Amino acid sequence: MTRRKRMLAQLEEDIRDHIERETQDNIDRGMSSEEAHYAALRKFGNMTRVKEETREVWTITWLEQFMQDARYGARSLGRSPSLTIAAVLAIALGVGINVGIFSVLNGLALRLLPIPHAQEVLSISQILRFRGHGKRDIHDSAGYFSWSEYRDYRDHNSVFSGVAAYEPFVEATLAGGNARQVLGSAASCNYFDVLEEPPARGRGFAAADCSSAGANAVVVLSDSMWRTRFGANPAVIGKPIVLNRTAYTVIGIARPGFTGTEPFPSTFWVPVTMDKVLEPDQNRLANDNMSWLAMLGRTRPGVTLDQVHADLNVIAQRIDQQYPGRTTSLSIHTARFFSTPEERQFLIPASSVILAAFALVLLVACANVTNLLLARASVRQKEIALRLSLGAGRGRLVRQLLTESLLLSLAGGILGSLIACWSFVPLMRFVTTHLPGDFPPISVNVAPDLHVLVYALLLTICTGIAFGIVPALQCTRPDLNSSMKGDGASAVSRRKSGGVLLKALVGSQVAVCMVLLLAAGLLLRGLYYAQTVDPGFEIKGVVTTFLDLGRQGYDQPRATQFMAGFVDRLLGLPGVTEVAKAECAPLAHDFSADHFTLSGRSDQISIEYNHVTPSYFSLIGIPIVRGRNFTSTETHDAPGVIVTESTARRLWPGQDPLGQTLRESSGHERTVIGVARDAQVSHLGESTSNYLYYPFGPEDNARSYILVRYATGSGDLGKSIRTAAHSIDPNLSIDVTRLEDNLEAWRAPSRIVAGLSGALGALALLLCSIGVYGMVSYSVNRSVREIGIRLALGADKAGVLRHVLWQSMRPVLIGGAAGVILCAMVSGVLSSLMFGIGTHDPIAFVSVPCFLLGVAVLATLIPARRAMTVDPVVALRCE
Amino acid sequence: MSTKEQQERIELLQGTLDLLILRTLQLGPLHGHAIAKAIEFRSDEVFQVEQGSLYPALHRLIKRRWISVEEGTSENNRRAKFYALTAQGRRQLRVETSKWERLAAAIAQILRPVGQEER
Numbered sequence: 001m002t003r004r005k006r007m008l009a010q011l012e013e014d015i016r017d018h019i020e021r022e023t024q025d026n027i028d029r030g031m032s033s034e035e036a037h038y039a040a041l042r043k044f045g046n047m048t049r050v051k052e053e054t055r056e057v058w059t060i061t062w063l064e065q066f067m068q069d070a071r072y073g074a075r076s077l078g079r080s081p082s083l084t085i086a087a088v089l090a091i092a093l094g095v096g097i098n099v100g101i102f103s104v105l106n107g108l109a110l111r112l113l114p115i116p117h118a119q120e121v122l123s124i125s126q127i128l129r130f131r132g133h134g135k136r137d138i139h140d141s142a143g144y145f146s147w148s149e150y151r152d153y154r155d156h157n158s159v160f161s162g163v164a165a166y167e168p169f170v171e172a173t174l175a176g177g178n179a180r181q182v183l184g185s186a187a188s189c190n191y192f193d194v195l196e197e198p199p200a201r202g203r204g205f206a207a208a209d210c211s212s213a214g215a216n217a218v219v220v221l222s223d224s225m226w227r228t229r230f231g232a233n234p235a236v237i238g239k240p241i242v243l244n245r246t247a248y249t250v251i252g253i254a255r256p257g258f259t260g261t262e263p264f265p266s267t268f269w270v271p272v273t274m275d276k277v278l279e280p281d282q283n284r285l286a287n288d289n290m291s292w293l294a295m296l297g298r299t300r301p302g303v304t305l306d307q308v309h310a311d312l313n314v315i316a317q318r319i320d321q322q323y324p325g326r327t328t329s330l331s332i333h334t335a336r337f338f339s340t341p342e343e344r345q346f347l348i349p350a351s352s353v354i355l356a357a358f359a360l361v362l363l364v365a366c367a368n369v370t371n372l373l374l375a376r377a378s379v380r381q382k383e384i385a386l387r388l389s390l391g392a393g394r395g396r397l398v399r400q401l402l403t404e405s406l407l408l409s410l411a412g413g414i415l416g417s418l419i420a421c422w423s424f425v426p427l428m429r430f431v432t433t434h435l436p437g438d439f440p441p442i443s444v445n446v447a448p449d450l451h452v453l454v455y456a457l458l459l460t461i462c463t464g465i466a467f468g469i470v471p472a473l474q475c476t477r478p479d480l481n482s483s484m485k486g487d488g489a490s491a492v493s494r495r496k497s498g499g500v501l502l503k504a505l506v507g508s509q510v511a512v513c514m515v516l517l518l519a520a521g522l523l524l525r526g527l528y529y530a531q532t533v534d535p536g537f538e539i540k541g542v543v544t545t546f547l548d549l550g551r552q553g554y555d556q557p558r559a560t561q562f563m564a565g566f567v568d569r570l571l572g573l574p575g576v577t578e579v580a581k582a583e584c585a586p587l588a589h590d591f592s593a594d595h596f597t598l599s600g601r602s603d604q605i606s607i608e609y610n611h612v613t614p615s616y617f618s619l620i621g622i623p624i625v626r627g628r629n630f631t632s633t634e635t636h637d638a639p640g641v642i643v644t645e646s647t648a649r650r651l652w653p654g655q656d657p658l659g660q661t662l663r664e665s666s667g668h669e670r671t672v673i674g675v676a677r678d679a680q681v682s683h684l685g686e687s688t689s690n691y692l693y694y695p696f697g698p699e700d701n702a703r704s705y706i707l708v709r710y711a712t713g714s715g716d717l718g719k720s721i722r723t724a725a726h727s728i729d730p731n732l733s734i735d736v737t738r739l740e741d742n743l744e745a746w747r748a749p750s751r752i753v754a755g756l757s758g759a760l761g762a763l764a765l766l767l768c769s770i771g772v773y774g775m776v777s778y779s780v781n782r783s784v785r786e787i788g789i790r791l792a793l794g795a796d797k798a799g800v801l802r803h804v805l806w807q808s809m810r811p812v813l814i815g816g817a818a819g820v821i822l823c824a825m826v827s828g829v830l831s832s833l834m835f836g837i838g839t840h841d842p843i844a845f846v847s848v849p850c851f852l853l854g855v856a857v858l859a860t861l862i863p864a865r866r867a868m869t870v871d872p873v874v875a876l877r878c879e
Numbered sequence: 880m881s882t883k884e885q886q887e888r889i890e891l892l893q894g895t896l897d898l899l900i901l902r903t904l905q906l907g908p909l910h911g912h913a914i915a916k917a918i919e920f921r922s923d924e925v926f927q928v929e930q931g932s933l934y935p936a937l938h939r940l941i942k943r944r945w946i947s948v949e950e951g952t953s954e955n956n957r958r959a960k961f962y963a964l965t966a967q968g969r970r971q972l973r974v975e976t977s978k979w980e981r982l983a984a985a986i987a988q989i990l991r992p993v994g995q996e997e998r
Contacts, residue, residue, distance in 0.1 A: 007941070010948070011934060014911050014960050018930065021912040045929030053935035057942055 004058040011054050019044060065396075066403060073404035083376060084408065086770065087369045091412025091463060092419065093763055094365030099448075099456045100420035101358050104428060105351045106451045107444040109344070113261050113335050114445065116196040117298075122308065123335035124153070124163075124295045126316070131325040139284065139292035140169060143331065147272070148288040150188070150295060152315055159311045160297040162194035165272065167292055168262045172278060173552050173733035174229070175242035181733050182225070182243075184268035185260055186275050192220070194298050195261070199252030202237040209271045213285055216271055219248040223256040225267040242731065243268070245553040246277050261296065263337040263444065279551075289323075296335055308332055337444075357760075360512050362463065364764055367509045368771040369467040373405065374502055375774060377475035384475055398472045405468025406461065413460030421448045431752055470501065506771055507815030513768035514819025514852055515826070520761030521844035522827055523754040531747060536679035537586065538621035542739035543708045543717050544585045545725075550702035552733060559701040562728055569724040570708055575717065578709040580619045581696050583611035585705035586681040587742040595665045598651060604665075607647065607690040608682050611636075611700050616693075617676060619709050620739075627658045627674030636697035640673035646688040648675050662692075684746040707739070765855065772812060773859035787867050797868055804864045805857075812856040816849055896936045898979060901964065901972040904946060908963035911937065937962060945971050 019040050026036030041047075077084045112118035125143030128136055136142070145153070145165065154163040166187035174182045192204030199220055209216040219241065221230070230236045240247040248270060259265030272293070276283050284292050299308060309332060316328040333339050338347055377384075387397060428446045448456075549559040563581070570579050584590040595604040614630045617623070625645060634640065641662070648657035662670045676693065680686060696704075710717050718736040725734045783804075790800055824845075903909065903917045914937075915930045940946045945968030951961040964972070 007938060010960060011938070014934065015931075017910070017957075017959055018912045018915070022930070043930050045931040047931060050931035050934050053932075054938045057935055057938040 007058055008051075008055060011051065015044075015047065015050070065399075069400045069403035070407060072400065073407045077404065077407065080376065083372055086774075087372050087408050088412045088415060090365040090368045090372075090767055090770065091409050091460075091467075092416035093767065094362035094416070095409075095413045095456065095459055095463060096416030096420040097760070097763070098355070098358050098362050098459055099417045099452060100424040100427070101354060102455045103420065103424055103446045103448055103452045104444065105355070106449070106455075107337075107428075107446045108263070109336065109338055109347050109351065110451050111336060111445060111449065113195075113337070114257065115261070119334060120299050121195070121335045122297050122299060122305075122332050123339040124297060124312065125331050125339070127329045127331060129327045129329070131327075135289070137287060137290040139167075139282075139290065141294075142291055144291040145293045145295050146288050146290045147285050147293065149319055150293050152319055153295065153297075153312060154188075156315050156318075157297070157311050159299060159303045159308045161300050162190050163295060163297040164188050164191045164194035165293040165295045166191060166260075166269075167272060167275065167284075168260070168266070168294055169264065170270075170278060171551065172243040172268070173245075173731070175245075175731040181735075182267045183264060184243075184270065185262075185266045186272045186278065187269045188272050188293075191269065194296065196298075197255055197258050200255045201234060202250070202252030204252055205269075205271055210273045213273045214277045215273070217246055217248040217274060217277065218251045218271065219243065220252040220254055220269045221250060222254050222259055222265065222267045224259070224265070226253045243270070244278055244551070245731070246274075248274075261294075261335060261337070305332065357516075360516065361760060361764055361767070362459070364509050364512050364767045364771070366463055366467040367505045367512075368767050368774065369405075369408065370470055371502060371505055371771055371774045373467065373471040374474065374505075377471045381475055388476065394476050397476045401472035401476070402465065402468045405472070406464040409460050409464030409467070413456060413463065417448075417452075417456045417460075421452075474501070503811040507811040507818070509768050509771045510812050510815030510852070510856070511819035511822065513764040514816050514849065515823045516757070516764040517761040517852060518820065518823040518827075518844060518848050520754070520757040521848040522841055523757050525841050525844050527747075527754040533680075533684065535587065535681075535684060535743070536622075536677075537681065539586070539739050539743065541709055541712065542620065543710065543721065544588070544737055544739050544742075545706040545708065545721055546585070546588075546704075546735040546737075547706065547725075547732075548703045552731075554702060556699060556702055560698045563701045563704075565728050566725060567706070569727070570706070570721065573717070573720050573724065575710045575713075575715065576708055577711055578615055578619045580616040580707045581613045581700070582616055582705050582707060583696070583700050583703075584682075585707060585742065586620060586679075586739065587684055587746060588705065589742075589745055590705075591682060596662045599661050599663070605651070605690065607662075607692055609641075609692050609694055610681070611694045611696045613696040616696075616707065619707055620679075620681075622676050622679050622681075624674050625677050627672070629674060630693075630695040634695040636694065636699060638695055639669065639671050640695070641670045642674040642676050642693040643672055644676050644678050644691045646678050647690045647692060648672070650690065684743065765852070768852075769855050769859050772808070772856045773863065783867075788871075788873075792873075801864055801868055804867060805860055808860045808864075809856065812853070812860075816852060816856075820845070820849055895979075896932065897940060898972075898975045900933070900936060900940060900962075901945065901968055901975065904962060904964045904968070905972060908949075908951065908961040910951075910959040910961055914962065940968070943971075944968075 019037070022040035022043060023033070023036045026039050027033055031039060044050075113121060115121065124145075125141070126145065127143065130136075138144075147165075150163070150165040154165075157163065164187065166185045168185050170184050170186050171181050172184060187205070189205035189207055189210035192198055198204055200223070202220075204220060205218070209218055221236075226232060226236065236250050237252065238249065240249050242248075254269075259267075260269075270278060273285065275285055284290050297308075309330065312330055312332070316330055320326050320328050338344060384397060388394065424446050428444060432444070549562065554562065567579050567581070570576055584592065591608055592610070593606055593608045596607050597604055612630075614632055617629060624642065627642070630638075630640070630642070643651070643657060651657070651662075652660050657672050657675055660672045662672070664670065678688060682691060683689070708717070708721065721736050722734055725732050787800055787804075791797070827841075899918050900914060903914050903921070909917065911933060912930075915933050937946070937948075941948060944965060946962050947965050948960050948962050950958065952958055
């Protein structure tokens with residue numbers, strides 16, 4: 001553009017110069033100066049046209065042509081508003097869904113951390129390989145570092161201005177009126193400096209806070225913790241709070257919105273050197289072979305990723321020398337939520353599957369628009385043929401038609417993206433708040449950013465080209481003769497191939513739609529089953545209380561003592577009829593399993609187990625069908641176990657299970673003393689997997705569930721249970737829920753997924769019926785003359801209608817069958833993912849295809865009936 | 880202008896002006912006015928060149944990189960834009976010249992009076 005401007009300025013100068021010289025020549029020839037000037041101008045000619053022509057030389061023609069095409073396209077789209085609106089809506093739906101899903105994935109995996117200059121912050125993780133036999137202690141992730149390794153990297157690198165380390169996901173009990181578990185981090189003392197996140201109030205950690213292990217009990221609180229727990233009172237700074245029985249002085253409040261660098265928000269930060277005090281059962285600081293610290297480094301200005309790799313690898317090799325046979329490879333990325341290799345390994349395939357499923361919907365939308373455009377192209381055939389015969393290049397015409405479809409897709413894409421950005425933020429909030437209760441809160445920023453914008457733009461352009469290219473090529477085929485003549489006999493060949501293309505499009509659309517609808521149908525059936533299933537035990541009227549005394553600083557004798565007093569108090573509460581203790585509560589998503597061997601067999605059998613007190617069976621209504629129950633004196637040392645009926649049948653078919661023996665992986669021998677009835681106590685919908693019960697021992701008191709059965713109408717039992725616990729230990733964190741609520745955790749995922757896929761299926765159905773309708777009405781319009789002739793020659797109306805119906809239902813039937821087969825193949829995957837889905841659920845597999853066919857027949861019938869009412873004379877004249 | 884005058888002057892064919900400019904510049908760099916004068920003079924004023932139409936042609940040639948333009952000083956010490964042939968332009972001139980010669984020969988061939996047709 002600058003060159004164009006320069007050249008045009010030069011032209012002005014040149015023309016002025018030219019006129020001056022010509023005037024001078026004329027004066028030399030003896031004219032008066034005025035006369036000379038006019039003569040020169042005359043001789044020069046039309047100055048405006050000269051400038052115009054020169055300007056044209058320097059215009060970028062493709063841009064001009066594009067603008068011209070765009071204007072022309074907009075005008076011709078405006079001439080058929082109903083088609084334009086239908087196409088724009090179809091694309092908006094398809095693009096909108098995809099952009100929304102992408103923005104969620106973007107928030108999870110692509111977005112930089114919400115801290116200042118986040119692009120400078122690298123996440124470093126390591127993959128350790130051992131030659132021969134190697135051992136490594138792992139807490140949370142194998143990619144994390146030990147305290148000594150962290151200090152090596154921090155002190156010996158030359159590429160970072162600072163390296164911070166932190167232990168994510170530290171659970172602690174915050175004492176106070178309503179004691180409860182909170183999630184926080186233990187961080188190195190340069191944490192807030194490296195992240196450039198100085199606390200909004202008070203101060204961050206100073207180097208002195210980390211000077212000696214266990215000595216500096218200070219804490220920084222998150223803004224939300226400060227607001228919800230301390231009423232945003234600034235005076236809390238300098239005051240102590242109690243975390244896991246130790247008093248910590250609050251030194252700062254983090255910036256609002258800063259919740260650490262993990263997707264699960266951190267509510268507090270303590271110096272990493274306090275780890276032993278916070279979690280007394282561990283001594284991670286002293287263990288040089290323990291992976292437990294995530295590491296983040298802020299690069300110095302101008303340092304490249306290659307330099308970082310080179311520099312840190314030297315340190316890694318030096319550490320490796322202390323461990324013969326060990327090789328470390330470092331994985332270094334710009335820090336994001338989910339940046340460890342394991343997390344990305346899971347996230348990337350999972351997200352591609354999700355995006356692919358949603359791309360299917362976009363595909364349906366594309367096919368629809370292609371249909372609409374193909375239909376319109378036939379109407380425009382004459383216009384295009386005329387232009388081709390007047391010498392328009394085919395490439396130029398294709399470009400013009402593509403510009404038109406790009407305009408459509410841009411309009412649809414913008415509309416869709418706007419809807420997506422507007423609706424996915426509340427939608428995401430809805431999903432995260434409807435997750436099961438024990439699921440930690442998750443902070444995902446789904447607001448659109450540059451990634452989302454680029455994705456939306458690319459998607460829109462690809463969509464425009466995808467749905468525009470086939471019709472554009474189709475209708476610019478240089479077969480001028482037949483189209484100029486109209487729909488005559490010579491156009492038959494073209495008509496046929498166009499029809500096949502159209503039918504293939506409709507068929508594939510129906511197939512995609514069938515897959516989505518069937519999947520939705522299966523999920524809805526699963527949801528219905530989940531809501532109505534009988535777990536096989538008495539789930540109503542039971543309250544469960546989870547107590548992790550070990551984490552709250554109890555040793556085993558004190559825990560046992562606490563439990564004895566607590567159970568006594570519970571039994572004394574009004575309305576309580578029975579109390580039992582168990583290692584895992586039914587359906588609590590808390591499982592234990594071990595490998596066992598049978599006498600006389602070598603293979604290992606995996607069996608889930610639970611430790612329970614004798615009252616457990618009567619409390620949740622599982623009868624002992626053979627043998628005997630445990631006695632209250634039996635503990636872990638007792639050799640007896642109780643197995644379930646189906647376990648007994650599977651392990652000892654045709655034999656008496658009583659007295660049979662099992663060997664644990666530790667070598668202990670166990671004898672079956674009883675058989676309990678099957679019940680879905682571990683996984684909802686599964687009562688026949690291997691399961692056995694051990695007697696409850698004092699060791700289990702440190703972490704157990706207490707089940708309380710109560711008579712109906714016994715008031716707020718939860719409150720009295722908490723009061724009972726706090727009368728023994730006022731700082732105890734205690735969790736009381738109804739046993740029924742455990743069902744919720746199993747139902748929530750299927751409810752969310754069924755809801756989403758149902759919505760998706762409905763969308764697909766909508767798009768698909770538009771497609772079928774469009775196809776049929778188009779082909780009916782094309783054959784109006786044919787129908788007219790048939791009717792004029794005396795064909796009976798029903799016969800013609802049957803013919804039209806059959807013509808258009810054929811691709812629907814073929815596509816539908818393909819969809820059913822495809823879905824039958826993938827339903828196995830679905831049933832393994834979600835509870836309660838049968839692989840070949842007959843109701844779903846019969847009702848959904850019938851439904852879809854019904855919609856297709858309806859979409860066919862309307863235009864077909866309209867064709868019947870055409871007056872033969874009008875039909876014959878209309879060409 | 881009289882009718883006679885009009886008949887004697889010939890309007891330039893499309894594209895011919897380009898060839899004439901290239902040919903004129905073969906002798907050396909010139910400014911716009913000088914090019915116009917040279918074409919008029921060398922064709923014995925047969926060509927009726929609207930002087931202005933020279934400029935779009937010049938710019939077209941610059942865009943095709945057949946000629947270049949630079950600042951210079953003219954005979955009477957006035958600053959002006961000088962147009963000069965590039966190496967590419969020199970090659971193009973050869974191509975265009977031979978094309979033109981073939982065209983001219985072919986047209987002459989067709990227009991030559993043939994005995995039978997003459998009355």
